[in-house]
Amino acid sequence: MFHRIRRRAAELNEAEGQFFELSARLQQPDSPEAERVWAELERGKQFAAVDDFLPPELRVPSRDQLGGMMMPWTQPLVLDGEMVACSECGAYRDWLILCTRDQVWLRCRAGHQQLETRLDTAWYNRNSGPTVSRHATFEDCLRHHGH
Numbered sequence: 001m002f003h004r005i006r007r008r009a010a011e012l013n014e015a016e017g018q019f020f021e022l023s024a025r026l027q028q029p030d031s032p033e034a035e036r037v038w039a040e041l042e043r044g045k046q047f048a049a050v051d052d053f054l055p056p057e058l059r060v061p062s063r064d065q066l067g068g069m070m071m072p073w074t075q076p077l078v079l080d081g082e083m084v085a086c087s088e089c090g091a092y093r094d095w096l097i098l099c100t101r102d103q104v105w106l107r108c109r110a111g112h113q114q115l116e117t118r119l120d121t122a123w124y125n126r127n128s129g130p131t132v133s134r135h136a137t138f139e140d141c142l143r144h145h146g147h
């Protein structure tokens, strides 16, 4: 066990040594080595920015990274004292409420969608719980909600 730890420490020292050697070389700004490494770092920037964090599948995207959000709304939706009904089929309950690009859309069970200008993202955020699942496509998400 101790032996293993010592060996690990030796490996670390070696890595450290390589790092310092590389750093020293990079101190000479005009060396081709420095140019190559900086170019590599530049290319790798995007990955470096995420690699120090959780793997993608464990990360919860912030809400502005999502294409949109939706939640089921089974009870009638009353706005300004008026019950909202689907303009095409008259349904007034069992909505899916979609929120995308600061617009809120209502989708009835029959799949009709209408823009609801009296609602916005702030309303959606106040009335939705935490995000419980993520879906790659709009259709997957609809299926998830049984629509």
Ligand SMILES: [Zn+2]
Pocket (backbone or CB within 6 Å): 086, 087, 088, 089, 090, 091, 108, 109, 110, 111, 112
């Ligand atoms: Zn409808």
